[in-house]
Amino acid sequence: MVGRVIKNYNGYYYVDVGPAGLWECRRRGKVKTKILVGDMLMITPIDTSKGVIEQVLARKNELRRPAVANVDQIMVVMTPAVPKLNYRLTDTLLASCMYQHLTPILLLNKCELNPRMTQWYTKYYRQCGYEVYAVSAYTGAGIGAVTARLDGKMTVFSGPSGVGKSSLLARITGREDLHIGAVSKKIQRGRHTTRHAEIIPLREQTYVVDTPGFSAVALVSAAPEEIQNLFxxxxxxxxxxxFSPCAHMAEPDCRIKEAVKDGHIFRARYESYCQLFQEAKERKK
Incomplete structure (x- = not known):
């Protein structure tokens, strides 16, 4: 039987095998590969709803943080209210998704708290080339459109704590057992409520992943010249x-810098690029 790892707990792997349900499995000694949530496994039944893992099938991708395999898309959750959207953090998360060849979808949760800024951020990031949805876990606004984008895919929900990832998932999945925390008034950040990555099956071949706290795909291995392709x-x-290659920094006759000057590329986005480029350059030394 072939199934997908939904959860790993104390050496037991809970594997979704479709119509046959959720199976509790242990690995055979010969299986040395580290098993991640999201991995597709070949298992042998040994009892009712219990099995032995024979093989970890090839992964199409693997995220380092959160440690999840075989992801189809990432929904980056931010808010126009509390905590206030941080352009640099948002740009880094979006670029990180692109680096893993995963097209990000930006969700602006708590849209009811600041409709004006929700409209501004939506227009801003759509002009940058991203798919953006204004949503509310509280009122249900936009939930239908987001749910439709989940069909047949495994979707990671990512973003800093306090933006309402777990609240959104509670709305989408109908599960009320997901931990939901409040935003600290002192630091304007959320308390960490999810302590490990866990897949939540919605329907056949459709899964969502809640992730602990701030979750980002690391750009540690990105070369400086690769950063331009992530925008x-x-x-x-x-x-x-x-000039070719062009770093789009100090070089004359640079089309990127001209586009910034002409207003075709937002200056804040260009500044995010410059920061990520310099960080990649420092790592290369």
């Missing part, structure tokens, strides 16, 4: 600069 609005201008 969708840069793509039409790449390869058109006077």
């Amino acid at each position: 969708p609005e840069f793509v039409p201008y790449l390869g058109r600069c006077r």
Whole structure:
């Protein structure tokens, strides 16, 4: 039988095998590969709803933080209210998703708290080339559109604590047992309520993943020259600069810098690019 790991607890792996339900499995000694949530496994039944893991099937991808395999898409959750959206943090998360070849979808939760800023952020990031939804775990606004984007996929919900990931998932899944915490008034950050990555099956071949606290796909292995490809609005201008390669920093006749000057690329996005480029350059030394 083939199934997907939903949860790992004290050496037991809980595997969704479709119509046959959820099976509790242990690994055979010969299986040395580290097993991640999301892994597809070959298992042999040994009892009713119990099995032995024979093989970890090849992964199409693997996220380091959270440690999840075989992800189809990432929904980056931010808010227009509390905690206030941080452009640099949001840009880093979005770029990190692109680096893993996973197209991010931006969710602006708590949209009812600040409709004006919700409209501004939606327009801003759509102009940058992203799919954006204004949603509310409290009122249910936008939940239907987001749920439709989940069909047939495994989706990771990512973002800093306090933005309402678990609240959104409680709405989407109908589960009331997901831990939901409040935002600290002192530091404007949420308390960590999810302590490990866990897959929640919604329907056949459709899964969502709640992740602990701030979750980001690390850019530690990205080379400086790769960073430009992680900003969708840069793509039409790449390869058109006077110098090749062009870092889009101090070089003259740079099409990216001209696009910033002309207002076709937001200056804040360009500044995020510069920061990520410099960080990648420092790591390379």
